[in-house]
Amino acid sequence: MRIDIDVRHLARIEGHGNIVVRVSDGELKDARWDVVETPRFFEVMLKGKHYSTAGILAARICGICSISHCLTAVRATERAFGLKVPKQAARLRLLAKHGETIQSHMLHLFFLAAPDFLGLTSALPLAETNPEILQRALRLKGLANRLCDAVAGRTTHPVAIQPGGVSMVPEKRVLLSFRGELEESFEDLRATADLLATFEIPDFERETEFVALRGEVEYPFIGGRLVSSDGVERAEDEYLEMTNEVVVEGNTSKWSRLSRESYAVGSLARCNLNFELLHPEARRVAGKLGLSPLCNNPFMAHVARLVECVHCAHDAIRLVDEIVAAEGEPTMTEVAPIAGDGVGAVEAPRGILFHHYRYGGDGRIEKANCVVPTTQNNGNIHRDLPDFVRQMVDKGVNDDQRLELLCSMLVRSYDPCVSCSVH
């Protein structure tokens, strides 16, 4: 038996990466995930930038999770200056963050991942064959995008998230209208869970170290302690001891490692490490779809994403109520730059994201370092591939086409954001 897989510029992921698999006489010779995206040098471009510009520039690292990059940049800046943002600003930021999580996860679930499970090349033919699925996808994604627009000023490259807080507050009637829409979205989320239950999730496990923020009383999104499923625990400022980036031959993305050769971040890592903090309804959906900690099947990230959407939709309602109750409270605090370092850690849709800036006394960045979710996942995807191919070959998968699809699905299960990873 001989298998040769060469996927150049894998489709239905963000950015450019290649899969190579070689099997001959039933023996695995090579299995690689290589990132070939053009490197972008944001860490260099951030140098010399004024603190008011950091979030605006950093947002442009990613077209899908720009709110997360902006939030992380602003958080790093605020921590460097010893600032605490007003409570109302923190609520509005988290509401925008929930919007982003839902829009990003829904984009992935329906447009990037679902076609594999439905035997399609894209979600576009659903308009003819299953219009109700496409309409549901558009309703959920559309609601999340409009929520981001209303709270952050714009979904892609937000405008309102600024050092010191947020620069605009949506009107009460707008917030309350979203409250109603979020309640209505529960039905669509339930139907999405039913759809996901019909997907044939590949049976594959590889013992993996997971890394995420750990929440204390809330499921974590913005700031907190860093933990791994192998028992490592660090403070936010100690992110370098967690991420350990290395430059790898033939890859424009770096890789990360902690206790093992690689580790994974993202929705599955968050669920694995904070399961008890999910909204009860989210935990119910997880139970129904067979997700419980500690889950080592990377394909279950599809379930984890939906579970997080359920959590975020419920939590967004709580936030709307709190924001409306605190109407009129300040959302901005004075910013006074001081020299020093600041680290921000945020759970972006694809996993934990770090920005670290060193500021001079003039409020300009002297040094910047960004460690991005997909950068951390790329090494783990690469390490998954050989085990996955071996297990699939052992299970009798012996044709190029089938194995190519399965390997592509494995990479997609991480929802890689490759442009981000070569920031």
Next chain:
Amino acid sequence: MKYLGFDSVRPRVAVFELTGCEGCELQLANKEETLAAFLNAVEVVNFREISSASSDDYDIALVDGAVSRADEVERLEVIRERAKILVALGSCACFGGVSRLKNVFDLDEANREVYGDRPQETLPVRAVSEVVAVDLEIPGCPVSKDEVERVVQHLIWDVPYHFPSYPVCLECKQRYTVCTFELDRLCLGPITRAGCNAPCPAGGLGCWGCRGPAVEANLEEFLTAVRERDFGNDEIAERMNFFGGFGGVLS
């Protein structure tokens, strides 16, 4: 596409991305309330980010991102050859975008700083039109899907599309946004091409000029006016160079 029962030709559309965040092509899949109609008006034959089907036979190529490596030049030349119309989508494709900020640094040093002793191939960032001929430029960081829809409608009906010649200021007035200058903050709204519906001044950020200069921008008068308001040359230059659309007017 059918409107009032009348069938029109669906152009074959391909979407490609070079150096950038892919946020502009993502906008094509946003604005969900009209997405079905949009996708019905065109035939998407190549859009790697959302489809694993691909075809080299297309009428319109939408190119997202700037050029920063030799293989991108090669890809772009092939796309130019195949497409009847090549559209630069977004500020990176139109002007180089924020990626152009890289060009003021020594690239060898930049490489050492990010990749240590394993430097990666990288070129100074260029706009798409600096490499191949471009038929149409839709600026914005990101592009406005509204505007993309309008442009596509005009392409389908073979009617020239005219970008607004007026500046962003006008759109702030239309939506009753308090003038950013009234808040003592800098804004490029008076000289930047409209068409975005001014979300940044409305969100409290002021305009950063991502769409490049308005056709009739009175640059001299603008500079006089902002200097009178005590904004320094450095701040003005930093703002105008941010997205590359003002072509290093001040450097």
